[in-house]
Amino acid sequence: MERKVHVQTTINGEPAEFLCEPRQSLLECLRDILNLTGTKEGCNDGNCGACTVTMDGRIVTSCLVLGVEAEGAEITTIEGIARGNELHPLQKAFLEEAALQCGICTPGFIVAAKALLDQEPHPTEERIRWWLANNLCRCTGYDKIVKAVQKAAQEVTL
């Protein structure tokens, strides 16, 4: 086994540190070391988007980032989207619009959609579909997800 590496980072606004093997992905570190299991593994090769988190404001698939790369970075996961006890408008809209069925892809979609609304408060339907094309959902056919993002976009601007 490789000697473990000490990583200092910021997760959901709080300083965090952990020991990981150099070969461990950020996804593994979040789930298995930090017990932040809201970030999901669907494919482990960057193609399903279930493990989407933001790293210094950019969305990344955490299965394709090494844990050691989190050194000094700011990571936001699904656990950091709600403001305390108050759900983010996207989380509310996903519930009101029934935009999830099994829910396994939902954390990735919400993290990715929030990154979109943070930089573009008024995306078109086409833009939402383009932005979310790296997040696979097999249950909903995307209709209600797109509508939930549209609804949240209205609420964010209000």
Add this chain to the structure above:
Amino acid sequence: MSTQYNVIGTRPIRHDGADKVTGRALYGADIQLNGLLHGAILRSPHAHARIKRIDTSKAEALPGVKAVATAADFPAAGDKIVDLGEGATPLSYIRGNVLAQGKVLYRGHAIAGVAATSAHIAEEAASLIEVEYEVLPCTLTAPDAMKDGAPILHEDLHMQEFGKKTDKVNNVADHFRFSIGDAEKGFEEADLIIEREFHTSTVHQGYIEPHNATVLWNNDGRVQVWTSTQGSFVVRDTTACILDLPVAQVKVTPMEIGGGFGGKIPVYLEPVAAVLSKKSGRPVKIVMTRKDVFEASGPTPGSYIRAKIGAKRDGTFTAAQAYLAYEAGAYPGAMVGPGAMCIFAAYDIKNVTVDGYDVVVNKPSTAAYRAPGATNAAFAAESVVDEIAEKLGIDPVDIRLKNAAKEGTQRVDGPKYRRVGCVEVLQAIKASEHYNAPLGGPNRGRGIGIGFWFNVGLPSSCTISVNADGSVNLVEGSTDIGGTRTSIAMQAAEVLGIPAEQVHPSVVDTDSIGFTAVTGGSRTTFATGWAAIEAARDIVRQMKERAAKLWETEPAEVNFENGVFSKNGKSMPFAELASKIGETGGPIVGRGAVNPRGVGGSFAGAIADVEVDPETGKTQVVRFTSIQDVGKAIHPAYVEGQMQGGSVQGIGWGLNEEYYMDTTGTMRNSSLLDYRMPTALDLPMIETIIVEVPNPGHPFGVRGVGEANIVPPPAALANAIHQAAGVRLRTLPMKPSTIMEAVWAK
């Protein structure tokens, strides 16, 4: 009949919603236990080979490895036949698929399991296991596997024909025939007969969450399982069967499940993790890789189908005939039976013969996929119907309406329909804005298709206990894949006259609830919902006794309506009476245990508008509507969601998805990049039209909504592509190269 409901038909927030949008919900792979080991599975690199020797010594010697398991660690299976919910099957097949014994039958077939202190070490150790193979020739499609001289998968498999075992040893596990009337005579009466051949590719259910299992073989001999499954009792019974344990020695806790669609009914990992846990004395978690999911968990059968329909000039169908050969994969059970029953199920045809062949091939053992068998079949039948309509100059909806199945229509396998909504679905298509809208551009076409799925009943259990604050706790055993906690809770709420939010549903482990069959067959809202209705009625009965006690009268004298108990001007709302249960006799627990008949079949339709790029053959779906008779929509938003999700899976099946196999039986596209499921960018909004023809066999008219919606889309797309590009495609998927080849051949 118009019934007013208070809760049914509304759209409350799902009870597990907050957990699922915050990342708190715990799915199978999320479980962490003290001392947890991680497992990995060694899988066959060959599609067909004899295992000559397995040497695990190097793997066992790797630091961090705690246990290694092979099929030799399972108790001997013998030739026991078991029924674990999907029909009678030799235990040796179920066990042999979990860990190969003697032979590997497909690439990805599990051979050994390893448990180690980390997943990386386990993977490394699996690669150190030495296996000596005698590679055998493989056979990959039903037509090839049925040829004389094809490589034989199971030397002990005797073909069954028309219900009887024969002496023939080949790859056909079963040949059966359904017949009504006289098809030959019916074709003689026809003015037009169309017969066509169809091929459909193997496709995967494509749930985003890989299979997983965590097992602790405890020191007291009890085996505890945490897993993502459609049926916790199936996992319990299968695991117990393979390990030769009494069923109640296994306890299964169903974790949240990240999609299933039929593919999370079979057991793959649990018995292996159990053996590894027994050997190591520690809990063991195994999670499949995505490649494993494709190569080793059940896809749905590829198929070869011939369909023939005869019609009179006025469009009346006089006869139909079909030949369906479905690829079961490595072990028998291709769901060709349902395919054969469904192929002409939407039509009232007096003379029909259908032959079905269940064929084993060197691909992963197939599993159910949303209306299993019916989508392949409808692609064939609905394409032929469309061609007949075109040749006779009749509108595609009108020809279907003329022949539509209705109450009393006899299906080819014998049963006559009770009240069904086929005609209403077709009328809804005809009346829809979509069907009557202009196409809006060149290279566009519109197609329709319809399809049928039976839905099932099967056993379910539910208990409800009353809280002093007027809320109730509902306990059930159906794993919730798409919002069924809520659709079940809503039915209890309706009976109790309380809001849906006052019901707190929990899905619990197999020790804590009565037997409940799988979440599948569109049965959960129907059957477990019914168990909840029974449990709620039991509560009403007991609460009437309490009210009678308070009012010093007989329970039969107490009325209950809209959540209020009353008698002679005295009245008490549910919550008020609930606050008095302590003083009137103690806790109230209602129970419901059902095995309902009265299942209501569901018809669905699809309208697809496509635009086909004349230069590349790429098909864009520009507009899509799903229409389905659901009986009664308990929670319309989740009903729409089922229709939209099933439609989009059907679109993927129709246009993109396939197991792209090379001649050695290796899947060349076993990643989510190359196995291209539809993304948000590929699709328009999916419009829905909910048709409600109440099922007379359910207290609230529920039919079930999960499956029929996937049946029509590939056919509707084929018919739309025909109008757009002038070619009829009879092979799935209808990918750009297939379309261009057809265009060039014209």
